[in-house]
Amino acid sequence: MPEPSEPPLRRVERKERTRRAILDAALDLSDESTLAAISLRQVAKQVGIVPTAFYRHFDSIDALGLALVDEAFASLRTMIRDIRRGDPALADIVDRSIGVLVDHVHLQREHFLFIARERAAGPPGVREAIRHQIELFERELAADLARLPGTDAWSDEDLRVLSNLIVTAMVATAESILSVAGRPDEEKQIVEQARTQLRMVLVGALNWRSKP
């Protein structure tokens, strides 16, 4: 049986392969503790390269962190694309959105963990990048909400405020799910709470009237 892909790896491919290994190693190591607490040498050892070889790929651990932020949010974007797909006015929009969130938390567990940690404790540049990305999510959500029936009388400001509240609640839900990893009954409870919260917020929204 012939190997399907054994052409002897071009140089750029080898480099990309090592770069991936570094990203994975950093993600793995920062799983316990923080990016700010892991050393270049630990990463290099885990990858199987000599410490100085690290610099062929990143200027510093901080730069590595920014690359991980990009990667993590790229996968998050596929998530909201999944949520957007389908009838936006569907009645079960709450259940479906939270379902997608839960699925992605499991599928991209390490990315969510990384963002949750570094959002609060990462290097300043990393924190700022994450904050910016979350703000983008809020803006997109506000635009989506504006297309929903019943929000005609809402001010832009109130749409943003509501989006911020929803995103905050969803981030907290993701963090809770991660913190009970491996205890499915507790997770079920958290998911059910998230559904109820989202419904409460939407009930509040439907009865809300923006100030003029």
Added chain:
Amino acid sequence: MPEPSEPPLRRVERKERTRRAILDAALDLSDESTLAAISLRQVAKQVGIVPTAFYRHFDSIDALGLALVDEAFASLRTMIRDIRRGDPALADIVDRSIGVLVDHVHLQREHFLFIARERAAGPPGVREAIRHQIELFERELAADLARLPGTDAWSDEDLRVLSNLIVTAMVATAESILSVAGRPDEEKQIVEQARTQLRMVLVGALNWRSKP
């Protein structure tokens, strides 16, 4: 002029004084980066003691972290005591609660920063301690809400879910305020958003009916 308090400091007092200095130094050092990323020697240097003297007060940096959690939440408890004081059914309950929160974030800035960071990125024991304390807050808030008019028909479960949502939003508000330190106009905007969010949630609550 006679010095008011210069009796030559008893031993226990000296020890307590050093202990405080260690806690303050740790709080100060973890301001940039994390508890997990600071070293025993850094703390000792900042306090002005020799590294090994640290062990006279704490077994490890983690133990220090737990002490800081206790301290930070002790000051938070004075905050909710302030909020509770006064007519619980007052119409401006939202404005007053958020006002107290904002005041305390400024007064206890370092404690809030510490909790925000270590909640997500601290040593496991520290994370667990913080999570537990926040859960206690949720329980207390649920009890307070139960005494409010209009919640008679609410199930205990829904009260807890609502409390969780409110606490989550308030934690996020505190974090936002901390992240814009020194820019009063942005802070004003965040505070105004928090007020609106809390009102939205309460509108949702007043129109909510628990399932039987």
Added chain:
DNA sequence: GGTTTCGGTGGACAGTCGTACACTGAAAGT
């Protein structure tokens, strides 16, 4: 007043840290 307690000292240790430097060898470019 003699003894005990104990917060703090100072030196030494085996590791780990980031980074500088000169290098190798194979792929890429010509």
Added chain:
DNA sequence: ACTTTCAGTGTACGACTGTCCACCGAAACC
């Protein structure tokens, strides 16, 4: 075929890490 590029190597450095140990001196105790 000859040269250049460059991911990865190996050594070496001074600085910093947690912790062990014997020691001090003044407050606390009896």
